[in-house]
Amino acid sequence: MEVAVDLHAHSVFAGGTQALAITPEKKSINQKKAISHLTKTNQTMPLKGIDLIGTGDCQFTLWTEILKEILSEDTDGIFFLQNKRQTRFLLQTEMIFTAKMGKYSKETHVIFLFPNFPLVEEFRALLDGWRVKHQKMARPFIPCQSSSQVAERIHSILDLNPWVEAIPSHIMTPQGVFGSGKGNIRVNHLVDFFDSVTSRLKIFETGLSADPEFLRLIPELDDKVLISNSDAHSSALHRMGREYTVLSTSRIAYKSIISALRNNHVLYTAEFPPEEGRFFLTGHRAGRKRPGFHGESDYCYFSPQHVPSNDVCPICNKSLTIGVFQRCVEISQAQEGKRELGDVISPRKFIRMVPLIDILSHVLEIKTKTAKSLVNKYRQIINIIGPERMLWQLTSEDVESMLNGHIEKPILKAILEVKAGDFTFKPYGFDGVYGTLVIGQRGNYKNVNVIHSSKPIQQTL
Ligand SMILES: [Zn+2]
Ligand SMILES: [Zn+2]
Known part of the structure; x- marks a missing residue:
């Protein structure tokens, strides 16, 4: 059977949560908000045609308590909202691993899926042992000294049970393994960040700013399973199900879903247009304060062939925010150097x-x-x-x-x-800003070179 899944979402607790602890009233208000979020999600997913969604933040105690109270288990590892069987839920969370790399730390988000609540408790015990501040943040940081410590910790999580799954999320954005983050650290091979756990990671999330066509530029991903999820932080119609994965599986049960993912029984993914993604092109947005100051009408963005040398912003002279498109091209060159966008390499169906x-x-x-x-x-x-x-x-x-x-x-x-x-974005997404939709025309994101500055440009390109 065909099953549409969205395995990366967040609860209302994923933002700042410290306020929850201050007063009992605040706690109860937020609990109400959380329950309302779950109820809305339950109603929205059938409109979208998505059968199964991740709970988000399943280890965050306040949220775990709510989930335990208002969800009931249907088949193994699949949950329903009590008395309102519209959508199925699966226990899911996202963690932020950081590893020191020279002067800076590289940040990488990873999704985890769990077959039951007792394993979520065991996972939380691991976090306690590592002194992770998981009570204050629904999506906590797991700070690591090195990539080998990242690997050690992901091994420990996976060793909890053979059915626990780890999926590096939005892998091309600055918060993903291949994205250029703080200090413009470039991870060009998975092993540079994931070290010895690399071979256990089979499933990767494309993220909103990339799709299978872009990721096929990267040879190392050829034998990986690429999936898509919404990464929704709200139950609004434009956030939920903005990406999803359609699997072929015999039944909707936790182990069947995990097996279908591991064996690449992906029929197709539905993709948000990469050009709209917040980190598609390299650039600096208007009004940014750091690094470098941009006035409200100062911005620039570039497709890879037009990026100024050394990735320096022609307006503020600081390092540009490197876009997903540029990173795909760079990694492709670092790994093999032969592929062009549009090359057909073991394609699998996807819908834009x-x-x-x-x-x-x-x-x-x-x-x-x-x-x-x-x-x-x-x-x-x-x-x-x-x-x-x-x-x-x-x-x-x-x-x-x-x-x-x-x-x-x-x-x-x-x-x-x-x-x-027949649609495009003007402008395309860049430096944390979504692209602006234009319907009825096509664009050429391979040839973009835009600098808009209220002051004279000092740097010659
Ligand atoms: Zn994330
Ligand atoms: Zn700038």
Whole structure:
């Protein structure tokens, strides 16, 4: 059977959580928020057509208590919200590993999946032993002295049980293993960060700013399983299910899902457009304070072939934030140096899509994605077509014949244009800012060289 999964999400506790401990009232308000988040998630996932979602932050005590109280186990390792069986949940979290590399530390996020609550408790005991501050942060840091200590600790987590899984998340962003982070540390081979645990890591998350086409530039990932998840921090329609993975599996049970992932029974992934991702191109955004000052109209962004030498910003003369596109090209060259974007190397199917609510927001010119009028229009379309997943799975002809006469013409036109790939972003995503959607035209992200500065440019390119 086909099962759509989203194995990376967060609870409402993933932001700052220290306030929770201050007063009992605050604690109860946040508990209410957390339960409401779970209820909304439960209602939203069926609209998206996603069968199974990660709980996020499953080791964070306050959240674990809520999960234990309001979820009940269905089949092994798969949970439902009591009395409201709409969505299935699986115990999942994300940790931030840091390893000292020269003067700086490299940060890398890793998702963990657990088959049951007792193993989550055992995991928490490991964190206690390492003095990780997991009571204050739902997504805590695991500081390590070196890559060998990173490996030692991931080995310990995986050794808890053969069904615990570790998945490096959004691997190309500055917070992912291959992304350029603080001090522009470059990890060009997995072993440089994951050391001896590298061979146990089989599944990798593409992240919003990359997709299988970009990751196929990297030879080392050829035999890895690439999956996609939303990394949603809210239950809003434009965040949930903005990426997901469709697996072929015999049943929806924890072990079947893990086996399908490990054996690469991925039918396809649905991908957020990489060009929209917050770290797609290399650049510096307007108004940034550090490093270097940019006025409100000073920004620059570049595709790899146009990045100034030594990655120095022509406006503030500090190091640019290196984008995912540039990192893919650099790692490709470091590992083999022969691949070009668009080369067909053991391709597996994937769909590029734009969340339907974003298309509606664009056409109807309503910026607030949670606006009632947008959500109503969204539901009107879902009522005809079925869950949003079908919009991307069905052919354009089918979508057209189903929607024609039932929704406004400009909306149908925009949906069909997105399905045909006639959309771009102006600008593309860069330096922590999402790209801005434009429907009805195509762009060329391989040839971008934009510098906008209110003061004279000092550096010659
Ligand atoms: Zn992350
Ligand atoms: Zn700058």
